[in-house]
Amino acid sequence: MSEANLLDTVEEEKKQYIVVTIGSEQYGLDIAFVDNIVRMQKITRVPKSLPHYRGVINLRGEVVPVMSIRRKMGLEDDVFTKASRIIILKLEEQGNVGIVVDEVKEVVSLGQDDIDQNTRNTNREDANFINGIGKNGDSLISIFDINKVVDESDYI
Amino acid sequence: MDVSQYLDIFIDETNEHIQSLSDSIMELEKEPDNMDTVNEIFRAAHSLKGMAGTMGFKRMQHLTHDMENVFQEVRSGNVSVNSELIDILFNCLDAIEKYLETVKATSDEGTEDNEVLIKKLNDYLNSAEGGDGEAAPAEDAAPAEEAKSDDAADGDAAYLSIPVDDEGRGKLSAAVDAGQKLYGFTVHIHPDCLLKAARAFLVFKAIEDFGEILIYHPSSQDIEDENFELTFNMIVASTSDDMDGMIKAITAVSEIESVESGEVTPDTYAEKAEAAPAEEAPAEAPAAAPAPAASAAPAPAAAKQSAPAANAGKAAKPVTARTVRVDIEKLDSLMNQVSELIIAKNSLVSISSTEGGSFDNQTFHEQIEYLERITTGLHESVMKVRMVPIESTVNKFPRMIRDLSRKLGKPMELYMSGEETELDRTVVDQIGDPLQHLLRNSADHGIESPEVRKERGKPEQGSIFLNAFQEGNNVIIQVRDDGNGIDTDKVKAKAVERGIVSPEEAENLSKKDIINFLFMPSFSMAKEITDISGRGVGLDVVKSNIEALGGDVEVKSEFGKGSVFTVRLPLTLAIIQALMIEVRDEKYAIALGSISNIENISKSEIKYVQAKEVIHLRGMVIPLIRLDELIEAEPKEEESDNLIVVIVKKGDSLAGIVVDNLIGQQEIVIKSMGKVIDNNKLISGATILGDGEVALIVDANALF
Structure with a gap:
């Protein structure tokens, strides 16, 4: 085992997550996938697109599709407030995709020990998009499985 | 040098x-x-x-x-x-x-x-x-x-087929003479490995405890420079019998995926060298040695990319950049316009600094108009720089038809016109394959055998025509032959046989519908599969390739007389002139090239044909399309008596799009919308307006 490998393992122990609120719950997004966080702006509706896509926005000259995670999880539709943000995810396959969240709270570092992976006890609709529950002090954070969130293979 | x-x-x-x-x-x-x-x-x-x-x-x-x-x-x-x-x-x-x-x-x-x-x-x-x-x-x-050298390269394990030069063979035999044993190794590194050279070095280090490495492949220099894929080979001379020990030593190095090994003899490599003299290349030659012009025989330059490396190199990027040759005149006019742009910018700067920011005076508006003229001109010039004649692509076709003519035993001749027609470089590069398919199709299926042609009273020599010309914002390329044409009855029978339509449905199909079957995937009309066409991958690929470029294909055919394939391609890809329209509070763009005219129509002029709305305009019956219904906009509370109708054309057919409001003409930059949302035919892209808002582009061609 060389030194470089040891360093890697040390760094891999903790991952950073962006904590957002959607409804009354807190969700975590792996920071490695997050390209950008932008304020709410005018979203242009795209006719005949998938129902959970709100449309497209102009992100500094690029056209980026924006998805409503609430619609995808079957929650009630977004209400845009001053705190609403669009989180731009950078994905290898799909390129950039934005998701709408109610509020961005903070960035936390969680180790594997802080994340409970055995949370198969729910039958909520959004359970499919969660791959663990993170414990940060007293609060619980549902960690999104980003690839599942943006996976459209069931729709197309 | x-x-x-x-x-x-x-x-x-x-x-x-x-x-x-x-x-x-x-x-x-x-x-x-x-x-x-x-x-x-x-x-x-x-x-x-x-x-x-x-x-x-x-x-x-x-x-x-x-x-x-x-x-x-x-x-x-x-x-x-x-x-x-x-x-x-x-x-x-x-x-x-x-x-x-x-x-x-x-x-x-x-x-x-x-x-x-x-x-x-x-x-x-x-x-x-x-x-x-x-x-x-x-x-x-x-x-x-080629087959021969392939055989040589595809030995069992890679270490068996590495090229060894005379010097290397000498080393191998010397080692054997000294009573040592030779072992060949092929080491596979894990694909995620970041420091391949370092891992390789550790492997060499470990092996050197057992014996001496005689041959490296790729050369040790290349390995040091990380100039290799995920595998490397070596031949080791050792006095010990402990091959397992060596394998263990190698796999102990981290990020090594697997090792293949075996005992080898100098003969293994001698044979290979004889079988494929072409592969004989000094493996250890200094990597960057340029070819000394005097030396004859296998050029030492070949050492750098010896045969197996060249095979692997296929997947690698070509070393040369794609270039466009530009007429110096085009560059001059570009330069002129850029100078004008700078002048326009300067006058705007001076206006803003001298008049304290009051922008509603006449000079200011004049300058804005001037600026607009320059940017439009600039855009045109840049597009022209990207434009190349289709000549470079179509030039290879006469030769292809000649070869086909000999192969098929059917005399035929290709007549081309409009080779000087210019298209965007990207389009020209990609139009070759579809056109080739169409021409092969004409040669193989279209042109009849000389006997049949004689019977039909046609000249024995078949003719295929390739015509290109510009029409508005499009370039049209036609492939025409005077051959057999499409036998719609046969196509119909085939469609029924394939279960695509029922026999009853087939009776009601128009000729156009039937011909469209030919563009369906794996619908080949050829009775036997030839290597020219008839694998059923032809026309559907042509169609999808051309659609990917933003164009379309049309077929007209008369049985016994011949057929015409018309390919329509957009002149430019990135920037177009568009008419901005409004439906409710949403803005859309329609490409100006597809608009024929705009009409104001009173509600009473709408007639109904087969329960569909049409208007009767200057002797033409034009179907009406309600854009608001297509895009699922909120229904209007009360419809006004006057409708604004944008008449769009595609080929010979017209359609009228009903919109709420006209905003005006604008130059727009087409942006892609990202893969996840791009699954709808009605919208061909998006653009960003002056105020930063995104407007969608309606593909008028998809409305027909």
Whole structure:
């Protein structure tokens, strides 16, 4: 085992997550996938697109599709407030995709020990998009499985 | 001398010479006595030879030299031209093109000697000089040789087939003579490994405890520079029998995925070397050694990319950049416009600084208009720089039709016009394959056999036409033949047989619908599969390729008389003039090129045909399309009496799009919307308006 490998393992122990609120719950997004966080702006509706896509926005000259995670999880539709943000995810396959969240709270570092992976006890609709529950002090954070969130293979 | 900086020019010019050779040889076949053509060919072959020589591509030089010899004899009248010779010459051209491909991919000519071809050329010369015009039948020489070298490369494990030069073989035999054993190893590194060279070094280090590494492949220099894929090979001389121990030592290095190994003898490599002399390349030659021009035999330059490396190199990026040759006049006008742009910017700056920010005076508006004119002009100039004539793509077709004509035994001729028509470079690059499909289709399925043609009272020689011309914002390329045409009854029967439609449905289909079946995936009409067409991958690929470029294909056909395939392509890809319209509070753009006119129509003028809304306008019946319904906008509370209708055209047909409001004409930049949302035909893209808002572009062609 060389030194470089040891360093890697040390760094891999903790991952950073962006904590957002959607409804009354807190969700975590792996920071490695997050390209950008932008304020709410005018979203242009795209006719005949998938129902959970709100449309497209102009992100500094690029056209980026924006998805409503609430619609995808079957929650009630977004209400845009001053705190609403669009989180731009950078994905290898799909390129950039934005998701709408109610509020961005903070960035936390969680180790594997802080994340409970055995949370198969729910039958909520959004359970499919969660791959663990993170414990940060007293609060619980549902960690999104980003690839599942943006996976459209069931729709197309 | 380092010639790598001339590589791009070499590739460009070689392409040109190959094309002009191909054209001239075609001409020569028709008029074997035309001395001008022979001279032209001689010149082109001579330049090719010279350039290949300068670049140090010995094999290419050798081949072109022998071609030149033949032309020399033709020129002096010692040899007569017949189709045998023409075939050989075309084979030679193919071989040169292959060299060029290899050069493009690896900046080296590869190791194909094409001895068979060269021998054929010389045989032809000799036999012709002996007064006997008979030459060996033209066989495809190149594939045979290729197969041979493939065999050599595809040994069991990679270490068995690494190239070993004389020096290396000497080392191997010396080690055996000294009572040592030889082991070959192929080491696979884990794909995620970041420091491949370091891992390789650790492997070498571990092995050196057991014995001496005699041969590295790739060379140790390349391995050090990380110039290798995920595997490397080595041959080790050792006194110990402990091969398992060595494997263990190698796998103990982290990020090594697997090891293949076995005992080898010097003979293993001696045989290989004999079987494929082409692969004989010094494995340990210094990596960057440029070819010393004097040395003969296998060029040392080949060492850098010895044969297996060249195989692996196929997946790698070509070393040359894609280029466009630009007329200096175009650049001059571009420069002029940029100067004007700077002047316009300066006057705007001076206005804003002198008048304290009050912008509603006349000079300001004049300047804005001026600026607008300049940017439009600038856009046009830049587009023109990207435009190249389709000539470069269509030029290879006469040769292809000639080959097909001989292969199929059907006399036919290709007539081309409008080769000077210009299109965006990207489109020109990609239009070649679809056009080739269409032409092959015409040659194979369209043109009948001479006997049938005679019966039908047509000239025995079939004609295929390729016409290109500009029409508005589109370029039209037509492939027309005077052959059999499409037998709609047969296509219908086939569609029923395939279960695509029921027999009853088939009766009601229009001719156009039936012809459209031909564009469906895996719908081939050929009774037997030939290598020319008929694998059922033809027309649907043509259609999807052309649609990917933003164009479309149309077919008209008359049974017994021939068919016309019309390919319509957009002139430009990135920036278009568009009409901005409004539906409720949403803005949309419609490409100006597809708009015929705009009409104000009172509600009472709407008529109904088959329960669909149409309007009767200047003798034409035009179907109405309610854009608000298509885009699922909120229904309007009350419809006004006057409707604004944008009439769009596609080919001969018209349609009227009902919109709420017209905003005006605007130059828009087309942006893609990202994959996840891009699954709808109605919207062809998006654009960003002056206020930063995104507006969608309605694809008028999809409305028909």
